[in-house]
Every structure is written in C-alpha cells, then in structure tokens.
Amino acid sequence: MIDDFAKEYLHGDLREIRETMLWKLDGLGEYDIRRPLTATGTNLLGLVKHLTLSECRYFGEVFNRPFPDPLPRWDDLDKRGTDMWATEHETREEIINNYRRACTHSDTTITALDIDSPGHVPWWPRPNVMLFNILVHMLTETTRHAGHADILREHLDGATGTAPGSPQRDAALREARTAEIERAAQAATTTRG
Numbered sequence: 001m002i003d004d005f006a007k008e009y010l011h012g013d014l015r016e017i018r019e020t021m022l023w024k025l026d027g028l029g030e031y032d033i034r035r036p037l038t039a040t041g042t043n044l045l046g047l048v049k050h051l052t053l054s055e056c057r058y059f060g061e062v063f064n065r066p067f068p069d070p071l072p073r074w075d076d077l078d079k080r081g082t083d084m085w086a087t088e089h090e091t092r093e094e095i096i097n098n099y100r101r102a103c104t105h106s107d108t109t110i111t112a113l114d115i116d117s118p119g120h121v122p123w124w125p126r127p128n129v130m131l132f133n134i135l136v137h138m139l140t141e142t143t144r145h146a147g148h149a150d151i152l153r154e155h156l157d158g159a160t161g162t163a164p165g166s167p168q169r170d171a172a173l174r175e176a177r178t179a180e181i182e183r184a185a186q187a188a189t190t191t192r193g
Contacts, residue, residue: 007115010135011107017142018103020162021048022096024149028156034086037152044152045095046085047145052099053083054141058134059106062119067105069098074123110135 024044025033033045056067057074072079086095110131117131146162153159160168169177 003115006132007110007135010132010139011110014135014139014142015103015107016162017139017146018051018099020146021051021142021149022099023163024146024153025092025096026164027159028153030092032156033092036085037155041085042148042152043085044149045092046083047149048099049086049090049095050083051142051145052095052102054138055099055102055106058121058138059109062121062129062134063109063113063117063131064119065105065109065112067102106138 025048028044034043036043053071056069056071059065060067061071061074072082086092113131115130115132115135119129119131119134121127121129121134150160158168158171158174160166
C-alpha cells in the first residue's frame with residue numbers, strides 16, 4: 001500500500017513541476033527563451049531541452065524501455081552539454097513537443113512498473129537502482145531546473161510563481177523590498193567587515 005502511495009505521490013509532483021517548467025516559457029519571445037542569462041549559458045529553452053533528454057534516459061534506457069527517437073550516447077563527450085541550448089534550427093514548438101513526448105514515454109514507464117522495479121544507470125557510481133530512485137532523482141532534477149527557470153524568468157520580466165495566475169508583487173513593493181535587502185546587506189558588510 002505504501003509503495004502505491006509513494007509512487008503516485010512522487011509521480012504527481014513530477015507532473016506538476018514539468019508543467020511549471022513549460023509555463024516559464026509562456027509570453028516570452030524567441031530571443032528571451034534562448035539567450036544565455038548566466039556565465040555558463042543557462043537559458044529557459046535549454047533547460048526544457050535538457051530535461052527532455054533526462055526523461056528519455058532515466059525512464060527509458062535505465063529500464064530497458066528506450067525512447068523511440070535516437071538519443072546521443074550518454075558517454076559521448078563531444079555531445080555533452082549540447083542538450084543545454086537550442087540551435088537556431090530548433091523551434092520552440094519542436095522542443096516543447098519533444099519534452100511532452102518524453103514525459104508521456106516516462107509516464108508510461110512509471111505506470112507500467114512497480115516502484116521497486118530494477119533499473120541500471122551505468123553512469124552512476126551505484127548503478128543498480130529501482131524505479132523509486134529514479135522517480136526521486138527526476139523529481140529533484142526537474143525541481144532544481146525549475147528553480148533555475150524561476151530566477152531566469154524573474155530576471156527577464158519579473159514574473160514569479162509556479163503557474164499562470166500566480167500572485168505577483170507590484171513593482172513598487174518589489175523595489176521597496178529589494179532596497180531593504182540591499183540596505184541590510186550593506187549594513188552587515190560595514191558592521192562585520
């Protein structure tokens with residue numbers, strides 16, 4: 001009984017955070033979803049593209065349920081990192097559709113297998129896993145990247161939250177809070193050296 005509860009709970013959270021990732025693209029132009037916003041090149045569309053590959057690998061290859069489209073080999077060092085950004089030839093729609101297809105494939109795997117079904121992750125130090133491990137890993141990975149997306153989106157246009165209709169602070173309140181935090185940071189620096 002706890003196994004079914006745990007599997008459905010983790011799967012439900014994963015479904016929700018996936019939608020948050022896609023919502024972070026809503027209302028932004030092509031340039032803003034693609035442009036590098038950190039020194040390492042992190043960008044919104046690249047995060048979605050990266051999660052597509054992660055879903056395919058972890059819920060596909062790991063359980064011998066390969067995604068129908070070809071994937072770069074996990075040990076191909078020349079391809080490493082190319083899933084973190086979109087080329088000018090890849091469309092937003094294509095990347096979003098691929099992500100949705102990957103998630104559907106993952107959902108099929110999750111539904112079909114028991115939470116203690118064995119899998120194998122050759123790139124992990126402890127490669128023998130269960131579906132439980134992969135559910136937790138992918139929920140963690142997707143949530144981590146949703147956090148990145150939160151910051152990137154706030155940087156771009158000030159939008160925050162997890163879904164359409166998330167309450168937004170008005171600009172004046174946001175400016176006042178930021179100024180308050182800045183004053184406290186400066187005061188702490190002066191006081192503590």
